[in-house]
Amino acid sequence: MTPPATDQLSVEFAGEEFEVAPDQVFTVGREGDLAIDDNLFLHRNFLTIQNVEGLWLLSNVGTRLSATVTDTGGRVQAWLAPGARLPLVFAATTVVFSAGPTTYELTIHAAEPTFRETQPPLDDDDDGLSTIGEVPLTHSQKVMILALAEPVLRREGTGMSELPTSAQAAERLGWTLTRFNRKLDNVCDKLDRSGVPGLRGGVRSYATNRRVRLVEHAMSARLVTRDDLPLLDLEKENSHAMNGEDDA
Known part of the structure; x- marks a missing residue:
């Protein structure tokens, strides 16, 4: 089944926005659609985004590096290891990863997210900590x-x-x-x-x-x-x- 034309994603990185069409395999790495920079610690092809039967998937096609994937509210967090993939179900998903001493952050925006808020998010002024495996810090x-x-x-x-x-x-x-x-x-x-x-x-x-x-x-x-x-x-x-x- 071909996904509807409105089912598009955009990737935001360093002030630039890249549109991802449903029939496209979008690649992030030293090379590809989002060529980040000339960091030899970063894979040439590290992450891919593609639509499979109407579901957007983020895949780690690298061999060494991992990425941390969260919804922008910090309520859900996953570690995307080499060979793993995750569905992109939120309106906005943050991806953070490191290559050598450099840390990168990009945001993926979905035009038609699978998951939508059913209740207001928690007040940001509560304690500044996420509920993801919350650990008290001195x-x-x-x-x-x-x-x-x-x-x-x-x-x-x-x-x-x-x-x-x-x-x-x-x-x-x-x-x-x-x-x-x-x-x-x-x-x-x-x-x-x-x-x-x-x-x-x-x-x-x-x-x-x-x-x-x-x-x-x-x-x-x-x-x-x-x-x-x-x-x-x-x-x-x-x-x-x-x-x-x-x-x-």
Whole structure:
């Protein structure tokens, strides 16, 4: 059955919008319909979007990288591993992924979404946390995540961001690198125990990828938001008054 002509998608990335027709296989990667940039860590063909019998599907056709997929309200989250695919049922779906130190975000808009809101969304002023595997964070754990996610949070709209190194994030907070890495260990362990994928693996994988995976999850699950950014300057101001005490 041929899908109706009105059943179209658009992909928003870095201020540009790409229309996807129902009979098209739209490709995201270093090459393809959305050629992101010359990042050698990114697959030439990473994600595809296509309409199969009236249902839009997002597929990971890469071999190494994964993506975090959420509705824009942060209520539903999925991890799209290599070889996996997901139906695009929301009016707007956010896709976040990392290749090397760079994190990318794009939004997929559906003209005729399968799923529609049946009740108003929760008030954004409740606690700033998503209900997706909600994990309580201490203040210092939250500002640690903020220091890593700051470039993404300060970015306007979708696009790409270079994440800071652990040393740069520690300096942003006025912390020692040892303290920062201890907090990073604590948060990754906590989220791993709650079922968040991608924060553990082999020793090499854990050391290399946990920062970018943590930012992906934090952004998708709304563990931190742009409204939290003033906490970074406050933390740096207060760090000199700390006497080695910790709340983790």
